[in-house]
Amino acid sequence: MLTAPIKVIWHAGEQNLLPQCVNICTILYKHLVEEQHLTTEKSLSPTQLRRLGLALLTDHIKVVAFIKDCQGRYVWMNPYGLRLFETSLNTLMGRTLQDLVGTAQAKDCAAAELQVLRSGQVQQRVEHLVLRSTNERRSFRTTRVPIEHEGTVVGICGYSQEITHDLAHTASLLDSKSLLDDILNQLPALIYIKDLNGAYLYANQMTLQSLEHTLGEVIGKTDFELVDATTAKSFRAVDQAVLASGQRLEREETLTLSNGSHKRYLSLKQPLEFPEKTRVLLGFSTDITNIKRTQDALAQSEARFRTLFEASSEAVVLMTSERLIDCNLAALHLFGLASKDDFLNCTLGDLAPEKQPCGTDSTEQAKKIIATTLAHHSYRTEITIQRWDTAELVPVEIVATSLQIDQEPLLMVTLRDFSAHRKEIAMMERLALYDPLTDLPNRKLLKDRLQLALSSVQRQQRHAALMFLDLDNFKPLNDQFGHQAGDLLLREVGGRLKRHLRAEDTVARQGGDEFIVLLVDLDESRLRAELHALKVAEKLRHELQNPYLIQLQTGKTVEHHCSSSIGVTIFGPGETNMDDVLRRADYAMYRAKAKGRNCVRLNVA
Numbered sequence: 058m059l060t061a062p063i064k065v066i067w068h069a070g071e072q073n074l075l076p077q078c079v080n081i082c083t084i085l086y087k088h089l090v091e092e093q094h095l096t097t098e099k100s101l102s103p104t105q106l107r108r109l110g111l112a113l114l115t116d117h118i119k120v121v122a123f124i125k126d127c128q129g130r131y132v133w134m135n136p137y138g139l140r141l142f143e144t145s146l147n148t149l150m151g152r153t154l155q156d157l158v159g160t161a162q163a164k165d166c167a168a169a170e171l172q173v174l175r176s177g178q179v180q181q182r183v184e185h186l187v188l189r190s191t192n193e194r195r196s197f198r199t200t201r202v203p204i205e206h207e208g209t210v211v212g213i214c215g216y217s218q219e220i221t222h223d224l225a226h227t228a229s230l231l232d233s234k235s236l237l238d239d240i241l242n243q244l245p246a247l248i249y250i251k252d253l254n255g256a257y258l259y260a261n262q263m264t265l266q267s268l269e270h271t272l273g274e275v276i277g278k279t280d281f282e283l284v285d286a287t288t289a290k291s292f293r294a295v296d297q298a299v300l301a302s303g304q305r306l307e308r309e310e311t312l313t314l315s316n317g318s319h320k321r322y323l324s325l326k327q328p329l330e331f332p333e334k335t336r337v338l339l340g341f342s343t344d345i346t347n348i349k350r351t352q353d354a355l356a357q358s359e360a361r362f363r364t365l366f367e368a369s370s371e372a373v374v375l376m377t378s379e380r381l382i383d384c385n386l387a388a389l390h391l392f393g394l395a396s397k398d399d400f401l402n403c404t405l406g407d408l409a410p411e412k413q414p415c416g417t418d419s420t421e422q423a424k425k426i427i428a429t430t431l432a433h434h435s436y437r438t439e440i441t442i443q444r445w446d447t448a449e450l451v452p453v454e455i456v457a458t459s460l461q462i463d464q465e466p467l468l469m470v471t472l473r474d475f476s477a478h479r480k481e482i483a484m485m486e487r488l489a490l491y492d493p494l495t496d497l498p499n500r501k502l503l504k505d506r507l508q509l510a511l512s513s514v515q516r517q518q519r520h521a522a523l524m525f526l527d528l529d530n531f532k533p534l535n536d537q538f539g540h541q542a543g544d545l546l547l548r549e550v551g552g553r554l555k556r557h558l559r560a561e562d563t564v565a566r567q568g569g570d571e572f573i574v575l576l577v578d579l580d581e582s583r584l585r586a587e588l589h590a591l592k593v594a595e596k597l598r599h600e601l602q603n604p605y606l607i608q609l610q611t612g613k614t615v616e617h618h619c620s621s622s623i624g625v626t627i628f629g630p631g632e633t634n635m636d637d638v639l640r641r642a643d644y645a646m647y648r649a650k651a652k653g654r655n656c657v658r659l660n661v662a
């Protein structure tokens with residue numbers, strides 16, 4: 058049997074709050090007709106049918122429907138509600154919500170009910186209740202409708218639609234969106250989305266900081282409204298290229314800030330298809346300003362060192378323990394190479410002749426240099442290299458130092474062309490021992506050889522001779538035609554003397570127009586040695602008095618006549634005092650001068 062309260066529910070639902078019930082009612086109506094084999098025409102009036110349908114409806118809908126008196130005591134609850142609270146209608150009748158849910162929530166709901174009873178207004182609110190039956194927390198959207206009877210509110214009817222899952226879903230959606238926002242805003246990168254026209258649809262915190270605008274100022278705006286025109290143009294060009302090609306692009310971009318400083322970004326941009334075929338641009342830019350600054354500084358420093366390295370006049374080679382990997386221009390010149398391509402990947406041994414002048418295998422020598430350098434950190438030695446262009450052998454001094462670059466052991470080898478140095482030394486030695494004008498041994502070398510000769514005569518018991526020669530009538534040539542003419546004559550004298558002596562004899566220039574001749578290994582007999590020496594002296598005197606044809610600087614050739622005064626002395630076994638020998642020869646020459654020049658005089662010890 059249908060009761061009055063149900064009528065009230067129907068009244069409330071029909072007019073206010075349960076429009077969906079009308080549809081359900083229609084379905085139930087059909088179900089009822091089929092179940093009970095009834096037909097509308099035959100069995101029930103529309104009113105009867107409506108009552109029956111409503112009764113079934115309250116039994117079947119998944120909504121807690123209830124009726125309470127003005128004291129908040131339950132008068133009725135539908136089966137769904139009874140199942141939810143795990144109670145029966147009989148048990149529930151006369152009880153309040155406090156018997157079904159937690160005290161605090163029950164009090165809160167009672168206050169809400171009181172408000173409905175007092176105001177006579179329909180009320181809808183979300184309530185979170187902990188069920189006493191299961192201790193579960195459930196959420197409901199509850200609607201309370203005042204029941205009026207003859208102008209007085211006598212009770213409340215209402216229904217509670219469970220929204221626990223909806224709320225949980227919404228909460229998780231909200232949670233995940235804010236989590237995503239948090240993540241995107243905390244990422245140390247610019248993340249942004251722009252539409253086809255370049256207007257920002259999304260910008261994370263870092264993008265906003267870079268653009269120096271708030272989210273409200275950025276969304277819907279293009280770069281042209283946010284940054285300087287040049288920057289905006291370059292951003293737009295990349296964006297358009299991405300959108301047009303449909304391809305992901307990676308570019309370095311520069312943003313000029315309001316204070317004039319620049320920020321450098323590595324931007325990865327790609328098109329993104331949104332539902333309904335909307336294409337947008339997703340951008341991800343990393344701030345590489347500091348990296349670039351460091352890279353630029355490194356590149357500058359590298360360029361500076363490269364310039365120093367290349368400009369060094371010292372040949373410098375960089376190598377691993379096996380191969381040559383770099384060198385400067387001076388090294389290329391030293392090796393006679395046209396370019397570094399010829400040089401790279403060679404070994405040190407490849408740049409030397411097969412054998413060193415000392416006979417060592419060059420490859421072995423190179424290995425020794427590398428091993429010693431690595432063992433002792435640095436090593437200095439001399440080797441001979443072979444130029445690639447001329448095959449010329451060049452002695453070089455090398456200083457090798459071991460280095461550690463990027464964990465790799467390397468050797469830096471500096472090479473200095475030793476040939477020039479050697480020539481210099483040879484020249485210095487020659488200058489110290491030879492007369493630069495005539496290229497004859499000077500007095501110092503003569504004395505060395507005289508000392509050797511003195512020793513030799515002791516060993517071999519054979520005599521030797523020393524001659525002092527001084528030109529006669531030399532000065533007038535100087536006076537008349539200048540020193541250069543005199544020099545030419547002095548050179549000619551030296552040549553004539555050398556030509557008429559043996560290789561083992563020595564012709565030296567004492568200085569001015571004075572020459573000294575040392576004749577060694579003459580004879581065991583002093584007498585025969587004297588005769589031999591006098592014979593040679595005469596031959597020389599004769600030779601030197603031949604006329605001299607001197608070609609002047611003017612091109613003119615003049616003839617000059619000059620003779621020589623020669624003093625001779627013999628020294629032999631038992632004689633060791635070099636100065637005595639020199640003095641005797643000098644004195645003999647003085648006597649020849651005194652005798653009238655152009656003659657030979659012998660000074661016997």
Ligand SMILES: Nc1nc2c(ncn2[C@@H]2O[C@H](COP(=O)(O)OP(=O)(O)OP(=O)(O)O)[C@@H](O)[C@H]2O)c(=O)[nH]1
Pocket residue numbers: 494527528529530531532533535539540541542543544547568569570
């Ligand atoms: N051209 C030239 N002249 C020199 C050089 N060294 C010395 N003399 C000159 O040689 C000359 C030597 O002087 P003397 O020996 O007195 O000249 P001289 O005419 O041979 O006289 P006597 O020896 O007395 O016969 C001086 O005029 C020096 O200036 C030189 O290297 N080159």
